Amino acid sequence: MDTELLKTFLEVSRTRHFGRAAEALYLTQSAVSFRIRQLENQLGVNLFTRHRNNIRLTPAGEKLLPYAETLMSTWQTARKEVAQTSRHNEFSIGASASLWECMLSAWLSRLYRSHGHLQFEARIAQRQSLVKQLHERQLDLLITTEAPKMDEFSSQVLGQFSLALYASEPARTKAELSYLRLEWGPDFHQHEVGLIAADDVPVLTTSSAEIACQQLSSLKGCTWLPMNWANKKGELHTVTDSATLQRPLYAIWLQNSDKQEQIKDVLKINVME
Structure with a gap:
């Protein structure tokens, strides 16, 4: 039995809506429908009746529901117990490539100096993927520029950083330059x-500040970079007619994480130095 099928079944039975279930599971609606069909094919019964937007459990679905809840609870407990034996001192932190390059790599060095008993894992991925890993207890802490949108998450504002448009040549205006998009989150696009x-x-879209910088000269472009980081790199120049933008930085974790004490200790080390 694929536990992902049971997880999807439980979410659809909770929301009674394929679209909302897809959103909660970070899947497409078609993927949710496909999983339900797979489960129905394995069991040889229909689990839901579908009449427009009115989705209800069939009698077979009602019978499956308590078993699915018990199986998923047992599976989560087993995963937690097994993981604790191998991850007692391992602490995983996830963020985008640009955040690791511009801020978090230096923070990680400070963490090793103050928390030498921990083995850190630094994960690079898109925010949506990292939120899913956090929700599934595959990640301990997420550092991101966007506030959490799920009630089961706790968060802490770590501070703000300044972004400015940078080019490889001085005294350039936006009109003279092509634009290189460095991903700073969906709400940054405005x-x-x-x-x-x-x-x-x-002309380029990337999640890596290093890649964007390397291409500024050849593409005669500009991109948004953290000012502290860009000024330390040197050979970068602010675009003359651009504004400075402030971005927040959040730490996000599960409210019922079993790493609460470690999270508190890790966040005592300033990220924004």
Whole structure:
């Protein structure tokens, strides 16, 4: 039995809506429908009746529900117990590539100096993937520029950092430069208005600040970079007619995480130095 099928079944039975279940599971609606069909094929019964937006459990679905809940609870307990034997001192932190490059790599060095008893894992991925890993207890702590959107998460504001448009040559204006999009989260896209035409696309899109910087000269471009980091790199110049933007930085973790004490200790070390 694939536990992901049972997990999907439980979410659809909770929400009574394939779209909302897909959103909660970070899947497409078609993927949720496919999983339910797989489970129904394995069991040889229909689990839901579907009449437009009215989704109900069939009698077979009602019978399966308590077993599915028990199986998933047992599986989660087993995963937790097994993981504790191998991850007692391992602490996983996830963030985007640009955050690791511009801020978190130096923070990780400070963590090793103050928490030498821990074995850290630094994960790089898109925020959506990391939120899913956090929810499934595969990740201990997420550092991101966006506030949490699920009630089961706790969060702490770590501070703010300043972004500015940088180019490889001095005294350039936005109109003279092509735009390189460095991902700073979906809610950051509103700040890109005016940098490119409505029907145009960036010449480069990346989640890596290092890659964006390496291409500034050859592409005659500009990109948003943290000012502290860009100024330390040198050979980068602010675009003359651009504004400075402030971005928040959040630490996010599960409210019922079994690493609460470690999370508190780790967050005592300032990320923003």
